[in-house]
Amino acid sequence: MKPFTVHKGKVAGIDRANIDTDQIIPKQFLKRIERTGFGKFLFYDWRYIDGEKPNPDFELNRPENEGATILVANENFGCGSSREHAPWALQDYGFQAIIAPSFADIFYNNCLKNGLLPIRLAKQDVEYLLRESTKADYELTISLEDQRVYDDNGFERTFDIDPYRKQLLLKGWDEIDLTFVYEPYIAEYEKKHCPLP
Template identity: 65%
Template sequence: MAGLKTFTGKAAGMDRVNVDTDQIIPKQFLKRIEKTGFGQYLFYDWRFLSDGTPNPDFELNQPENAGASILVANENFGCGSSREHAPWALLDYGFKVVIAPSFADIFHQNCLKNGMVPVKLQEAEVRYLLEQTQNQPYELTVSVEDRTVTDSKGFKAEFPLSPYWQTMLVNGWDEIELTLQMEDSIVNYEESAR
């Protein structure tokens, strides 16, 4: 994975609560064995009408939200099942950051493990961001190094992120890559244990 120190991108708003993983990536699309290719099915039942044409009323189908890479959502985002496909679909669609007042715990961990930044902000801060996304283009800068979200209008908010996950995201490491950082120590231990 590529490291993510600071990221600036267009923010799109989805003012919906309790968006569950089956809404993020419906179960009928979970048959793939790769981590890629799920973006085309992101929010499928909301993005498309029953005849397969794009739903013109869905937030992400609005022309002004095209190319958004930061999703501003509402509380309890990612609730439901523990499927890791949800962050895979968001990443494959082009989102690098999801901002919300709260996340389901497993979804939050799955984001971090896949290099996506789940940013938890106060409800009033998220409400401000949701309002600002109505006036496109609207860009945000998310600094993993400083644990801040800023915009060009003077907005600045801090978000919690453990030092462990901060290091992992900044360096673009997953848990296997972290283990490989200790390869010399592991080899030395194995040799001395013989």
């Protein structure tokens, strides 16, 4: 996993609640067996008309959102299917952080495993960012170390993140390698509760 420390980037907003993972990456693209290359299918049904022409009404197709690396959306982002293809697609498209008032549990976890930072902010802060994001050059800076989001106009908020996950993200560590350190505990547990047949 690529470490996440500080990121400054352009902000795009999609002012919708309950954006489900079926919208983020529709099912027809889940048949691939790779982890890469999902970006071009991100928000496919919203983004394209008849599967090819960009839909000018869709937020990410607006010229001011070109090159955005931070996505802001409303409540319960990433609900529905557990498909990790959703964070893969967001990341492959170029997003490095998602800001919303709340996230679905499985999606939130999946983001953390991939170095895509999900940030929960209060509803009114998200509303402010959604308004600001309509400006072509609006940027935010995110510092994971001090858990801070800020812009150049004086907006500044802190956010919560689990300290264990934060460490993993900052270091870009492979969690499986880390778990192998605890192998003796796993072996001990198995001996007691779950012996090999």
